Amino acid sequence: MLEYPDFLKFSIAPIFDVIVDWILTNLSALFDFITLVIANLFNGVEAALSFVPWWLFVMIVFLLGKKYYDYKMASLLGVMMFAIGMFDLWDSMIYTIAIVLISVIVSLVVGLPVGILMAKNERIEQILKPVLDAMQTMPSFVYLIPAVMLFGLGRVPAVFATTIYAIPPLIRLTYLGITGVDKEVIEAGKAYGSTPAQMLFKIELPQALATIMTGVNQTTMMAMAMVVISSMIGAEGIGEEVLIAIRRLEVGRGFQAGFAIVFLAIILDRLLQGAANSLEGGTVHAE
Amino acid sequence: MPNEQPYIRVDNLQLIFGKGKRLQQAQHLYNDGATNAEIREQTRCTVGVRYADFHIKKGETFVIVGLSGSGKSSLIRCFNRLNKATGGSITIDGMDVTKLDKKELLELRRNKISMVFQSFGLLSHRTVLANVEYGLEVKGIPNKDRDEMAKQAIELVGLKGWETYYPHQLSGGMKQRVGLARAIANDPDILLMDEPYSALDPLIRREMQKELLNLEDYIDKTIVFITHDMNEAFRLGDRIALMKDGEIVQLGKPASFFENPANDYVRDFIADVDKTQVLRAKQIMKEIPVSFTPDTPRTDARDKLAELELDVAFVTDEENHYLGYVTFEDLDVSRKMTVEKLLKTDLEPYYRQNFIKDLISLLDEADYDVPIVDSKNRLRGSICHEVLLSAIS
Numbered sequence: 234m235l236e237y238p239d240f241l242k243f244s245i246a247p248i249f250d251v252i253v254d255w256i257l258t259n260l261s262a263l264f265d266f267i268t269l270v271i272a273n274l275f276n277g278v279e280a281a282l283s284f285v286p287w288w289l290f291v292m293i294v295f296l297l298g299k300k301y302y303d304y305k306m307a308s309l310l311g312v313m314m315f316a317i318g319m320f321d322l323w324d325s326m327i328y329t330i331a332i333v334l335i336s337v338i339v340s341l342v343v344g345l346p347v348g349i350l351m352a353k354n355e356r357i358e359q360i361l362k363p364v365l366d367a368m369q370t371m372p373s374f375v376y377l378i379p380a381v382m383l384f385g386l387g388r389v390p391a392v393f394a395t396t397i398y399a400i401p402p403l404i405r406l407t408y409l410g411i412t413g414v415d416k417e418v419i420e421a422g423k424a425y426g427s428t429p430a431q432m433l434f435k436i437e438l439p440q441a442l443a444t445i446m447t448g449v450n451q452t453t454m455m456a457m458a459m460v461v462i463s464s465m466i467g468a469e470g471i472g473e474e475v476l477i478a479i480r481r482l483e484v485g486r487g488f489q490a491g492f493a494i495v496f497l498a499i500i501l502d503r504l505l506q507g508a509a510n511s512l513e514g515g516t517v518h519a520e
Numbered sequence: 521m522p523n524e525q526p527y528i529r530v531d532n533l534q535l536i537f538g539k540g541k542r543l544q545q546a547q548h549l550y551n552d553g554a555t556n557a558e559i560r561e562q563t564r565c566t567v568g569v570r571y572a573d574f575h576i577k578k579g580e581t582f583v584i585v586g587l588s589g590s591g592k593s594s595l596i597r598c599f600n601r602l603n604k605a606t607g608g609s610i611t612i613d614g615m616d617v618t619k620l621d622k623k624e625l626l627e628l629r630r631n632k633i634s635m636v637f638q639s640f641g642l643l644s645h646r647t648v649l650a651n652v653e654y655g656l657e658v659k660g661i662p663n664k665d666r667d668e669m670a671k672q673a674i675e676l677v678g679l680k681g682w683e684t685y686y687p688h689q690l691s692g693g694m695k696q697r698v699g700l701a702r703a704i705a706n707d708p709d710i711l712l713m714d715e716p717y718s719a720l721d722p723l724i725r726r727e728m729q730k731e732l733l734n735l736e737d738y739i740d741k742t743i744v745f746i747t748h749d750m751n752e753a754f755r756l757g758d759r760i761a762l763m764k765d766g767e768i769v770q771l772g773k774p775a776s777f778f779e780n781p782a783n784d785y786v787r788d789f790i791a792d793v794d795k796t797q798v799l800r801a802k803q804i805m806k807e808i809p810v811s812f813t814p815d816t817p818r819t820d821a822r823d824k825l826a827e828l829e830l831d832v833a834f835v836t837d838e839e840n841h842y843l844g845y846v847t848f849e850d851l852d853v854s855r856k857m858t859v860e861k862l863l864k865t866d867l868e869p870y871y872r873q874n875f876i877k878d879l880i881s882l883l884d885e886a887d888y889d890v891p892i893v894d895s896k897n898r899l900r901g902s903i904c905h906e907v908l909l910s911a912i913s
Contacts, residue, residue: 415641417637417640418643418644420597424633424712426628426631440645
C-alpha cells in the first residue's frame with residue numbers, strides 16, 4: 234500500500250531513445266555535415282589563437298582592461314592570464330577558449346533570431362518560455378548523452394553540448410531587451426513611418442543592445458562552466474586537467490586547474506562587461 | 521490665418537480596446553448606449569473614445585484637454601493610426617485614415633503627420649542630429665540632404681551646436697526641443713503633440729509654450745495638441761475640445777468656455793484659470809473701423825473720423841505695417857496737407873500672441889486703444905478698456 238503501484242509506472246525514457254534513434258538513422262548525413270563544419274571551424278579558431286604569442290595575449294588583456302577600467306584592473310587581469318601560463322595550462326586554455334568562442338558564436342547565430350521571433354510572436358513566446366526554463370534547470374550532464382550519440386566523442390559533441398547548455402540566457406535576454414524597449418520610442422518609430430525591418434534594425438536591436446550584451450556575457454559564463462564538464466566526453470582543455478586530477482585524486486593539481494578556470498572566467502567576464510558598458514555609453518537613459 | 525475649410529474631419533469616431541468576440545460584444549453594448557463602466561464590467565474592454573465628431577481647420581492649433589484617462593491620448597493616436605479606430609472615420613485632406621492599406625499608411629506617416637511625445641520618445645543610441653534625421657532616414661532621403669534639413673530644424677528650435685550630443689546629456693526641455701525638431705524636419709502638414717510639455721517643470725514649460733507660439737508664425741502647420749492643463753490649453757489653442765470619459769464635453773474658442781460653459785464639469789475645470797494669463801490679445805481684440813496711410817489727405821481723415829465719431833485712428837503703410845496714430849484734435853486744428861506730419865508714435869503696439877495680463881497696465885497709461893499687431897508688425901486689431909474689462913470679468 235505504501236509503495237508506488239507498478240501499474241502506474243510509466244517511463245518517458247523510451248520516447249527520447251526513439252527520437253535519438255530516429256535521428257541517428259535518418260539524419261546522419263546532416264550530422265556528418267554539422268560535424269564537418271564545426272570541426273573545421275574549431276581547427277581554424279584554434280590555429281588562429283595558437284598563432285598569437287603568449288605575451289601578446291597577456292598584453293591584449295592588459296590593454297583592454299586598461300581601456301574599460303583602470304590600471305589596477307588591467308594589472309589584475311594581466312597577472313591572471315600570466316598565471317595560467319605559469320601553471321603550464323596555456324595550450325589547454327587556448328583549447329578551452331576555442332570551444333567557448335565557437336559555442337558563443339553558434340549561440341548568437343541561433344539565439345538572436347530566436348529571441349527576436351519570441352519577442353514578435355506571442356505563440357512562439359508561449360511555447361519557448363517553458364522550454365527555456367526546462368533547459369536552464371536540466372542538469373548539464375544530461376546533454377552529454379545525446380551529444381555523444383549524435384557526434385561521437387571529442388570536440389564536436391563538446392561544442393554541441395556547450396551550446397545547448399549556454400544558449401538560453403542569450404535567447405531570453407534578447408527577448409527581454411526587445412520587449413523592454415520604451416513604449417514611446419516604439420510609437421515614435423511607427424509614427425515616423427518605419428517598416429518592420431527598419432523598426433528592428435534601427436530601433437529595437439540598438440535599443441536592446443545593452444541587454445543583449447548581458448545575455449552574451451551570461452552565455453559565455455555558462456559555456457565556461459559547461460566546457461569543463463564536457464571534458465567527460467573527450468573535450469581536451471583545462472577541464473581535462475580537472476578530470477585527470479579527480480581520477481588520480483591529485484588535490485593540488487585539481488585546485489591549480491580549478492583556479493585557471495576561475496581566472497579565465499574572470500578575465501572573460503570583466504572584458505565582456507567592459508565592452509558592454511562602453512557600448513552603453515550612448516545608450517543609457519539619463520532618468 | 522486658419523483657412524475656414526475643414527482639413528481634418530473626425531466623424532462619429534469610436535475606439536474600444538479589445539479583441540474578437542469581446543470587442544463585438546462591447547460594440548453592441550456601446551450602440552445600445554451602455555456607459556464605459558458597464559462595458560468594462562461586462563466585456564473587460566476599455567472604451568477610449570466615444571462619438572467624437574468634429575473638424576479641424578488648416579493652420580489651426582486645436583487643443584484637446586482633459587484629465588488622465590479621458591481618452592485624449594487615445595484619440596490623438598487615431599490620427600496617425602497608432603490606435604486603429606473601431607468605428608467612424610477620420611478624413612485628412614479627403615483621405616480616410618481608417619481605410620488606408622499598409623503602404624498608404626507609411627506614406628501618411630512619413631510625409632503628412634509627425635508626432636511629439638510626452639516623454640520625448642527619443643532614440644537614446646543616436647545623437648541629436650541622428651534623432652532629428654530619423655524620419656528623413658526611413659523615407660530614404662540621401663544623407664547629404666538629410667543633414668541639411670535636420671540642421672535647419674535643429675536651428676529653428678534653438679539647439680544649434682548640440683548636434684553631436686546624446687539625449688541623456690540634455691535637459692528635459694532640450695530633449696523636447698529635439699522631439700520637436702524631429703517632427704518639423706519632416707516638414708509635415710500636421711503636428712500631433714501628445715502632452716509635450718507635461719514632463720517639464722513650469723518655468724521651462726512656459727518658455728516652450730511661448731516658443732511654440734512664435735514658431736507658428738514661421739511654420740504653417742495644423743497642430744493637434746494634447747494637454748491636461750487648462751491654462752496651457754487656453755494659452756495655445758485657437759479652439760479647444762474638453763474631453764471626459766472618452767467624450768467631448770465642450771468644443772469652441774477659448775473665450776466661449778468662459779462665456780457659456782456647457783455644464784458644471786466645464787465650470788469646475790476652468791474655475792482656477794487666470795484669464796489674463798491664458799487669453800491672448802488676438803482672442804479678444806476688435807476689428808479696426810478705419811486706418812489711414814501717411815499720404816491720406818488731412819481733411820479726408822478728419823471727415824472720416826467725424827463721421828465715425830472717433831477721436832483717434834491708427835496709421836499704417838501700404839502693407840498694413842503699424843506706424844503710429846493721429847488724433848481728431850490734431851487733424852482738426854492743423855494746416856498740414858497729409859496725416860504724415862501729424863503722426864504720433866508714442867503708442868507701442870501689442871503683439872497679438874501675448875497674453876492680456878500686461879495690457880491692463882498698458883491701457884491704464886494710454887489715453888487711447890492699444891493697437892494689436894502680428895510678428896511682422898502688421899496691424900491686426902485693437903483693444904480698448906471696455907473690451908479688456910469684459911473679457912476678464
